[in-house]
Amino acid sequence: MIKPAGPDALFTIRDLAETFDVTARTLRYYEQKGLLTPTRRGATRLYTAADRARLALILRGKRVGFTLDEIKEMLDLEQLDQRGTAHLENSLARFRVRIADLKRQREDIEDSIAELEAGCAWMEDRLANREPPEDIKRRARAFELLAAARLTPWTGAAPE
Numbered sequence: 001m002i003k004p005a006g007p008d009a010l011f012t013i014r015d016l017a018e019t020f021d022v023t024a025r026t027l028r029y030y031e032q033k034g035l036l037t038p039t040r041r042g043a044t045r046l047y048t049a050a051d052r053a054r055l056a057l058i059l060r061g062k063r064v065g066f067t068l069d070e071i072k073e074m075l076d077l078e079q080l081d082q083r084g085t086a087h088l089e090n091s092l093a094r095f096r097v098r099i100a101d102l103k104r105q106r107e108d109i110e111d112s113i114a115e116l117e118a119g120c121a122w123m124e125d126r127l128a129n130r131e132p133p134e135d136i137k138r139r140a141r142a143f144e145l146l147a148a149a150r151l152t153p154w155t156g157a158a159p160e
Contacts, residue, residue: 011047013038020055030058035072065098 013024030036031045035058038045047055054075061071074094077087132140 009049009052011052013045013047016047016052016055019052020059022059027055030055030068033068033072035068035075065102066094070094 011019013027016022016027017024027036027045031038036047036051036054038047038051040046057075058068058071061074062068066074074087074091077090080087
């Protein structure tokens with residue numbers, strides 16, 4: 001569970017990496033992509049509570065399948081339109097599209113699971129019923145008797 005922080009709190013890259021279970025390299029990459037903008041004190045990156053909240057949104061967006069570019073666009077639009085509704089309408093439309101995509105993927109996964117389960121049932125049935133059908137057994141016995149009758153003149157043995 002992520003602990004809340006005061007508005008004036010500052011965090012190092014290590015603090016955020018440990019808190020959110022990501023690597024420092026990931027945070028530097030997000031900075032390179034313009035998703036995070038820490039201040040610097042010498043070579044040390046310092047993240048604000050706003051950066052921390054933004055990271056939580058970035059990770060949530062990634063978890064539900066948005067690309068980093070899509071996340072950046074939504075976060076940047078929110079920053080530009082803090083008093084308006086354009087960012088909310090844009091984000092809502094994107095969320096609805098993503099929900100529809102995920103529902104389609106879930107249906108595909110459920111169909112695949114059903115097909116695999118049917119295949120497993122078929123194979124389990126074949127393994128359980130390895131005994132050949134009666135007509136095959138009857139034909140095999142007839143073939144064996146015929147073969148034995150034809151081999152008798154060569155071997156001199158009496159048929160069984």
